[in-house]
Amino acid sequence: MIVVMKPGAAEENIRAVVTYIEQNGLTAHLSKGEEVTIIGMVGDKSRLSTENLAIYKDVDRILPVTESYKLSNKKFHPDSSVVKVGNTVIGPDNLTIMAGPCAVETREQLFAIAHAVKKAGATILRGGAYKPRTSPYSFQGLEEEGLRYMQEAKAETGLSTICEVVSMEAIEAAVKYVDMIQIGARNMQNFILLREAGRSGLPVLLKRGLSATIDEWLNAAEYIMSEGNPNVVLCERGIRTFETATRNTLDLSAVPVLREKTHLPVIVDPSHSTGAYKYVPSMAKAAVASGADGLMIEVHNDPAHALSDGPQSLTFEKFESLTKELAPFCTVVGRTFL
């Protein structure tokens, strides 16, 4: 943490900042320039609310120097993490494809989709049983019944499974039926849910919040990890911007940025970010090229009659043709797939 004083700051006001720092057991380093004085702090910063220094007289700005996340920080854990999910692993050597319907609708629908995505190369089946919807009048999911179908689909196909959770009850149910839980974008800063997910013992896919900075996202991962659960995978799914041609703006630069800041695996969801099936293949390929460890893609047997997110779902044919097109990109980036 660095305190920048205003030009011409009074000596007594510089003193006051130094005193505050020292009273909190830290050491202050003064650096007096021609225009401004800056004061660096050395020591255990968790002891003081450094942001409060902003209100001291003649203080111009407070500049943070170190990140507040530790367990997810690559600076302290340089090797890339590998996360085991059921029979498969997410990490630097693979391209993991998670695919399935936005919402589990019926047992038959889910089985049909599970067989199709397995055939095309997916290793994890996704399916929503608890749906956070903007309007209370939209379909909200089959809940525990949907999770049971996921378990049956796993038994039938051998695919690993992932399901979004939105509450403690959903986590308790998910633990019984699926291999990985997902925290959705709208709950990325639902800190209670993050802690519960941390305690669940299951690997967690943490989607980026619609307006979350990468730093906030890593702090959210820290909530899960600080409960003793190191198995966190990050999922970029688009951020909110002024552009309306796509549902959200996929921030693919987040992939190399995260690669530098964290050791956690990173996957990309081209379905929710674009909101339109026709843009999914381009963004899926771009994600692989950017270095992502995997993809999450919505696939539906009959998008025109899907209860949720039909317009962004791929048909079986389109999904199969996409995975075929992805294969040579995997070869180029040196990842195994299928």
Place this chain on the structure above:
Amino acid sequence: MIVVMKPGAAEENIRAVVTYIEQNGLTAHLSKGEEVTIIGMVGDKSRLSTENLAIYKDVDRILPVTESYKLSNKKFHPDSSVVKVGNTVIGPDNLTIMAGPCAVETREQLFAIAHAVKKAGATILRGGAYKPRTSPYSFQGLEEEGLRYMQEAKAETGLSTICEVVSMEAIEAAVKYVDMIQIGARNMQNFILLREAGRSGLPVLLKRGLSATIDEWLNAAEYIMSEGNPNVVLCERGIRTFETATRNTLDLSAVPVLREKTHLPVIVDPSHSTGAYKYVPSMAKAAVASGADGLMIEVHNDPAHALSDGPQSLTFEKFESLTKELAPFCTVVGRTFL
């Protein structure tokens, strides 16, 4: 809902859209222009997933015509709502001031602040007992103990009380101790929490999410109201933009926009939106002038040692001088205060 077909759309593709609409029990109105054909739908749209039409051949775009929120919609409830909170009411004739610390830290601190804000004109005491913090290593609140102090502060001063809730447990506790609960920005689309808040029986202050559109915000209110709880107050607290000079960008235009779209009361939080005590008075005055029904302001006995949000908290002196400056604005806008 209106379907816009592409220029030169094939007759059979127009037919297919009309058939889909009619099979769902709705009526389709065709309007063929020189360049494009548009198809309007009339009837009960909840019967079909109209968004799915986006994937029909030659469909260019789907345009929504009616809002999905009903209970909060002014079109169906033209009179402004008044929400009773303990001994006071929030509504068009008053300017309600909610003030207090970001976080309840000790009984003594809370009592000192409660007396000070009451003296200066606040009618509702705010105080956080459950703090959603970006980092898991920051102070997270006193929880139920903090709520008890709020109850005691109410008994001591006669102020009504409000407290943020972040979980079902927090709601259950809050019901015992405070007059109003608050859903924070990060939980605005935590739909489980919204439903629980709806069932709590307490009036609910619903803060706008950091990147929530006004329509999404009203849909979130709808979640609370659809559980039978009409006592919702909206709180504008800044949205996330590219500008970093303030913590968030206070969207004051939301006040007149909401006034047109909804009958619910609207208050403004100039503390969290600006993130700096020095900008709070200007924005508080602007909020009153814009037509807001109230303000939520952070006040602390010793901002330099606050455990949370010190930089944006007003001292007792600054708060008292602000309420004195606000009084003539209230007179101009015709609202009672004090």
Place this chain on the structure above:
Amino acid sequence: MIVVMKPGAAEENIRAVVTYIEQNGLTAHLSKGEEVTIIGMVGDKSRLSTENLAIYKDVDRILPVTESYKLSNKKFHPDSSVVKVGNTVIGPDNLTIMAGPCAVETREQLFAIAHAVKKAGATILRGGAYKPRTSPYSFQGLEEEGLRYMQEAKAETGLSTICEVVSMEAIEAAVKYVDMIQIGARNMQNFILLREAGRSGLPVLLKRGLSATIDEWLNAAEYIMSEGNPNVVLCERGIRTFETATRNTLDLSAVPVLREKTHLPVIVDPSHSTGAYKYVPSMAKAAVASGADGLMIEVHNDPAHALSDGPQSLTFEKFESLTKELAPFCTVVGRTFL
């Protein structure tokens, strides 16, 4: 400028940064903490491209300490500026109202509007003769003919006049006919135009770019001022965000932020920011309460037939009733108007 080194930075890499700084004639101050080393720079920073230090080995981040704008910076010019425009002045004692049509359409139209806005209290007549329009097929303005009508309207009513300029030719014409020129949002970083405006000798109203930070805006003002023209007035007119209920999001917090950072007058445009006449009065009042030095408001004799921006224009009646409503707010904030 402060250089933050990575944790565990090699001694030789720290040395390399220090050497680069010293070779450029500056002094480096080292501050070694337990986790990180920071290096402050003292001296004339214009001598080196400090941003380049970002690519030195083990450099984590570069943190700027001082602003790059000088002439517009309040730190070096603490007193509020007053800008003379024709017969009137913009500054801390007045509330200046600029009003008129988005585009000058005919001589008759402009005269009718000029009389109406003068009667209602405006002191400066605005009117666009060069219109930057999103589509090349929209009405682009009367150009020099429009400026001549502005000059005649001034002679007729005694109002001072302002007109947007979009090119060197427009500036050359404007100098002959009007009292103040305006640089529009889309040209805020058209640096050639800024320099020309600086050399014109006329006072300049500089609108904020749609996605300009406050720092970039002040740097744009610096372009004008560095040509020897101190008469710059800033105009907040809304920034681009994800919210679509208003055309742009009026960032009223910019008013107190600018008050702290610059000595230049600040006015607010509630017409372009909201894009809807019905929201203009609320935002005009809020702007006055926030401390703005003036308002720019679009007024039209017949908004339904306006060639540009009809939906956000006030009729004569609405404008007159707005200025009546603004008067008591001016009294409260201690500004003269009318």
Place this chain on the structure above:
Amino acid sequence: MIVVMKPGAAEENIRAVVTYIEQNGLTAHLSKGEEVTIIGMVGDKSRLSTENLAIYKDVDRILPVTESYKLSNKKFHPDSSVVKVGNTVIGPDNLTIMAGPCAVETREQLFAIAHAVKKAGATILRGGAYKPRTSPYSFQGLEEEGLRYMQEAKAETGLSTICEVVSMEAIEAAVKYVDMIQIGARNMQNFILLREAGRSGLPVLLKRGLSATIDEWLNAAEYIMSEGNPNVVLCERGIRTFETATRNTLDLSAVPVLREKTHLPVIVDPSHSTGAYKYVPSMAKAAVASGADGLMIEVHNDPAHALSDGPQSLTFEKFESLTKELAPFCTVVGRTFL
């Protein structure tokens, strides 16, 4: 254009809208639903300012149906355009790499870079002679002298050349020396400059504005094309968002969106969008995978001493290794390069 009336709109107000439409020579189509009435317009909409209908009584909203850009619109020109630039072409069969320094600094520097980028596979040399800089105190370019060096570098290496223009003077000079001109992000809505670029006869690279929607961008292209110049290439270079980990947020989804909306070639600039050399390779690969027709990459002989944008420039070694890594991606997407 569709007019949506409010629920319960009075018959006379519906009439008034229809009358306005018909008086302007268009045909109105009424569609009365249970809740709302919608009115479609058929005919030549350029005859009326349809936006003005927003202020008619009981009008809820105006919904645009057709795009305002025509020449750049794929609906009317389905085949992909190919743009010839000096000795090379930009279009669907190639991957065109433009590379070079942000700013031309000296003849020697430019020649060294030109040889290096040619060797590594670039076909177009970029180099800024007129630099739009945020601060007036930063290096602003060598101007015409820089253009002359570009011409000489072309003669020496056979590379085609591109240079940014910021004024009519710059265009006049550029026409004499280079093969293609560039309109930068800050000038994307400098409509005067767009028209001049259209008249120059040279192919134009049009960068996306920092907060420009894709529709506004295509309208800007329309300004150039409506002057009779069909040779426009679009360049995505990042948009402004709340995320600060990268200088801007590269919106790669714009590539498939543009592919659907326009026939113009699309290239991507991973240097300006990320602002950091270390993120450039990932984003360059992702751009190729997403379907871009080319890349614009900053390369410098000595980034640590570059006068502009050093941190995002690749060294010769890094650029050469990047083009080697890009080659197999080109093979996969079926584009020729080298």
